[in-house]
Amino acid sequence: MADGMSSEIPRSSSFSFQSSVHSAHVLRCLDEQRRCDALCDLTVAVESRSFRAHRAVLAACSDYFQSRVGSHASEGLIITLPEEVTVKGFEPLLQFAYTAKLLFTKENILEIHNCAAVLGFHNLDKACFEFLIPKFFDKSRGLQGTQRKSCCRQKKQVDISVGVTEDDDHHGAQPGAGSEMALPQRRSSEIQCPVAEMSLEIAESHGQDCTEMDVQTDYALPSSNSSALQLACGKDRLCLENCGPQMPFPSPALSSEGCASPCLPCTGGDHDDSSVCCGTRTEISDDCVSEVAVTADCLPCVTTSSASPASMAFRETLDMACSQPCGPAPPGPGCCPVAPFGDLDSSVVVGGDATLEPTGSQGVVDIIPSEAALPDLTPDKPGPERSSVEREVAEHLAKGFWSDLCPPQAEPLILEPVAQSTLDKTTDFHWLKHLDLTSSTGDCPFLRDLGADEVQLPNNEQGLQLEKSPQVSSLNSGEDSDFDTEGDSEPYTERAQEVQLPFPAEEISSLSRNDFQHLLKVHPLTREQLDFVHDIRRRSKNRVAAQRCRKRKLDCIQNLECEINKLNSEKQKLLQERNQLRISMKETLQKLSGLCQKVCNETGLVPEQLQPLAKQSALDGLPTATAGPHRDSPEQDTPTGFSVDFCADEVITATQQPAPLDCGTDRPVSVATSCPSPELCDPISIMGICLDRSATCVTDTGSFTPSPFPNFK
DNA sequence: GTGTCGTGTCATCAT
């Protein structure tokens, strides 16, 4: 952790894990190929440098590239990036596209951010600025007893409750004391919090003084790698404002407790003066004089309250990004998987060598998803079908955020003794128990993104009452609800009434395993009731599993279709390349033929006489660049005499190809392309080939080898 | 009437 931090998204399902491993492997291979310039079909020109890459990779994670390469099928595509994109900012993004790891430091973080905005790296905001930061705060849950304040109050400053680091062990050991007590020590220490770094960068860019850095947050952010960040953020005051005024809260409890996601998409409503829709608001100080708002998703929306040149420039950059087409990215803006390939384990490495120098100006950085920029997230536009991968990621995001944002103590469950003790062991989304989602499950941005609106939570009117914490583990399947349709629930309800269940039938399938067992313990059931309960539960689980399975199948089919298209385009490109090589070879042979004829005319020799001459020249030690190891083998003493094995062993020799070379087949291509370079080849031998073959080659316009894949054209 | 599609259910296997 000398200069970076990393965070990975945990995987909760075997499918997701396997996919991530596969994706990671594929990406590693692609990255290797990119470094070797293998199969690269795209050249990206940035400033004075050029980067070779695979268009599919870049298009997969960048709206800009998707729009650019989508309409270009020609080979050798060269994309010159806008001036706003710098090498400094683009190179980490390119690495991010292949490795899902973003390496950035204080020096280049803003450039990366700008480039990401311009290029539409819609994953970065979620992967880094929205996802990583809360993850860093994970261990701050240890101080849940400390101060928690509403994030939706008018004054958006709440003291952060982080402190697991050694530093905070000293300063934050006082429960309830909050971070304010430790602020003096924190301010002068090194900062490694990326948000704080960004804020400082912006503040410094404004060239204004900031005598006090207030780092405040509204909640304890989750973090899996928090030491350095906590050290940093614990030394600053970071305000992560997450609740927009139009963000309805699931319950009054949540409203008061400040439960929201840092990347909540806009659900509609007007934007008030704060422009805080549902993004992450990083407030450095109260008296900041400038605000820079950046959308959390691919399309930034800038609201600048000052005319600071730096902020204006930043805004212009982001405005340009706004103009970039988001493209028909499958997940759509704002709902992209965290990693470029969605299922990849998203690791974001944060360079942490920055030092907090409280000399910057006051600045407010709002990371706000604009409503206009998130059309797909509006309720009236449900958007495309979410893949299981996206669902997994969103669930993780939701789990990571909401579980921390909604403290368990806020709404204790009736089943609390068992549920809480086994909370971490279960695989269901028990974290949702801490939420009061009775108002609308769509209030969770991640789940709403997945169509969780369709989930109807149990409406307990009898039996066991879980008034404020209904079980919604059925959200595990997203929109799949065990009783999502009245037609399905009626038979259960009727049957439940028949067997006189002491609790709602809905809970049978909605409860987690431990809760369910506890429920059975609490309510002694008859054999009939027990059978019914188990049957309901089994079928419900299986129904959900079947839905997931089918979704996965569809996703696989879609992925395969994309793969086929990709391979098709790749094949077309290779065919064109081969055709050009053939044309080039023909031209070369024609030139050689002409030269040979000229030599013959001048010397009065016939072409056949040149063959022994060439042979003798070679045997006499006439310089040939790459004489093959078996050059002196008697096999070369053939009537044709001229060998092309000087290029490489794998090159087909003339003796091994007694039949006349047909330029319309792969053989000439093999000869031509196997030769490292013309100057490395024996010109006399080439001339011999030319003499032997030119008659048949020069008139051939070339023909393609029949494809082994008839459908791939 | 028939084919297709979506969905639920069962059986089976793996974890």
Added chain:
DNA sequence: TGATGATGACACGAC
């Protein structure tokens, strides 16, 4: 050993 998830197969209803 039981619970759970994944998945193939089948049935059924809607269109």
